[in-house]
Structure formats: structure tokens, C-alpha cells
Amino acid sequence: MHKDLAGLEAPGCDLPQTRRGHERRLALLLSANALFLERGFDAVSLDDIVHHAGGSKASIYKYFGNKVGLFTAICDYRREIFLEGICVPFKPGKDQLKGYLTSTLITFSRHITDPEHIAFMRLVIEQSQKNPEVALYLHEQGPKRIQQAIASALSRTAEQGQIVCPDPMYSAMMYFGILRNFEWQIIMGLQQQFSEQEIIEYIQYCVERFLDGHRQI
Template sequence: MSDFERLDPLRDIPHTKRGHERCMALLLSANRLFLEKGYDAVSLDDIVNHAGGSKASIYKYFGNKEGLFTAICDYRREQFFKDISLPFTQADQNLKHYLIDTLIRFYQHIIQPENAAFLRLILEQTQRNSDLAVYIHEQGPKEIQHSLAQALQIAHDRGLIFCSNPIFSAQMYFGILRNLEWRVLLNLPLPHKDERIDQETLNYINYCVDVFLGGHQKV
């Protein structure tokens, strides 16, 4: 089984506080260096010189440079998505507000310069490694679509909408911000580079959610 096929790519999960701190120091240092210089321009020696320790720790915890990059992807994915796909569980929760708020949170995350830069780095690396591409898709886009599909299924079961294929609907829903994702990947100017959302984008999100919900009404 390759590093990319593991749910957790760490080869040897640290069980001590010191081990965990060493592991995180290597991961965060590599993350910073990859963003500053690019993946190919950074060596394991560079990472060790920046974080301290030895290359033996990288081999122990991550296997190699490739495994370290995969662990960074996992770490950043958890940070990126932890506040985006919140569960739709409360009986009195407003579905329209939930859908709008989810897109706003996604927007606020993706326009942050570091997140945008890492998305471009991922795109570059996945062009070279098909195993990494599959792993990133399974743990990233596919997972967040599945989370939204669960919310749509709950809304369907409550009679709030008619949604015969929640997965297809979730894919369509996240397509609302596809143009923004392309702007990020192509490094085109964005309306804002902080967490604010401009009124035009807010109007667009509201409009699209109305259309999305209109397509899920009972006939």
C-alpha cells in the first residue's frame, strides 16, 4: 500500500508530546518552504535546517518527501474544511441560510492567499502523480460533496426539498463557485484578499441558491 492509499499517511504516528511536536515542526516547516520556493526547489536538508532535527525523523514519520507533502495536504485539508461543511441536523435550521452560509465560508477560505497558493501547488503536483491526484480528490472534493449530500438527504427526508440524487445535486451546488476556483488556480485578481465578501458576490450566491432550491421543489 502506497502513502497515498493510507487514510493517515504517517508511517509512524508519534505517541509522545515531544514526538508530536517534532512531527508538526517538520510538517509546518515543509509547508512554509514549499509555498515560498516550490516543491522541487526544496530538499529534505532544507526542511531539516529550517525545522531542526534530522532527516531520520522525516523518514520515520513520513517515509520520504512525497509522503511529507501528502501529510501536509491532509493537515491543510482538515484546517480548510473544518468550518465549511457543518452538519445540517437541527430541526429548525433554515436550509436556504445553511446553503448560503456554506458557500460564504468556502469563499472566505479559498480567497486567502496561502490557501490559494497551496491549491496551485497541489494542482502542479497532481499533474505528475496520478496516485496523489486520486488521494486528493477522494479526501478533498469528494468528501466535501458527500458531506453536503448528507445535508440534502436530510432536507429531502424532512420534505423541505425533493432531491432524488443528493450526490449529483451536491456536485452542482459546489459548481456555483467554480468560476472563483478557476480565478484562484490561474492567479487572477480577486475582489478581496481577506475574508470580506463583496456585495456583488453575495448577491450572486443568494441568486444561485434560490435557483438551486427552485430546481429541488416537488413537481
């Protein structure tokens, strides 16, 4: 985890060239991550991060540009961890589409129930309202990437004549809508009404209906 964090590059900023520089950059990332989750983005100053991590504000400007750049770098790391197991390339001839779609949603459902992910998503939603550029960047690198992975699987299966899918991206958006209600309940802090097994059964049911809509009549 820490090694991956140290290697994240902020656009337009420098990556450290020495071990000490990597350690300083890593300390700033870890401290900012912890403080943002604990207090919220607006309540944390650059001085707070420096006091927690050590070093100086000059290092933040050098490696991240500013506080938003630091936040974006953390989002990049957390996004890659979240997408692991979700944006898995579909392999025609090896993977069955039904199993691929089902396992993707099951993995997605487990990721969105992680307490730290929930806390960070609330933070992301709050900041997205204040910074449209950050919102667009996070959407392009997160939800859109996931949708494109599913759209690719649908398109390749359609090319083989196994399903009918004239607009794979629209279908991918519909597919992820299967868990939208659960996701918003979790983010809004509503009590979970279903067990993990019930969610799996719901996913299996919805994937069946989803594929029914893409079969030749």
C-alpha cells in the first residue's frame, strides 16, 4: 500500500528523486488521507498536514501543487484499490458473460460496504460539489472506466452473436444501476436491510433479467 502511494504522480508536479524525498512525500499522503477522513477536507489545513507528517509546506507545493492536488493523488490511489477485481478484462471463449457480470457486481457490492470507502466517498461527493474539475476528473477515471470495461465485454459478446447490444455503453450504465439503490443507502448512512447472501441472490436475479433483455427474440 505505502509503496504504491509513494509512486503516484501528481500532474505538473515533481516526483522525488531520493529515498528521503519518497519518504517525505509518502508521509504527507498518509497524513492527509488520515486527517481528511477524520475531520473532512475543509477542516484540515496544510499546516495541520505538515504538523502531522513533518517536513514543510514547500514539499506539498513541490510534489502535489496544492491541497487539491494532494487530495486528487489520494483519490487516484483509492480508486485503483477500489477498481481491483472490478475492471478485470473480459476474455471471450474463456469467461462466460453471465458469470463475469455476476462476479463483477458481487465484488463491487463488497467494496462499497467497506467503512473507509464509505467515509471517503462522502468526502469525494462533498468536494465534487465545490470543484467541478475534480468531479469531472474523478468521474472519468472512476465510474466511466468501470462502465467502459463492461461495455467492452458486452460489445465483444455481441460480436460473437451471443447477445444483441446496439449500444454497449448505455447497457453498461443500466447494468451498474442494479446496485445504485444499495450504494446510495450506504453512503447516506441508512441501516442495511439485506444480508450479503440476499444481495448476492438479488444480483443473480438482476443479471438474469439484464441478459434476458439482450437476447435475440
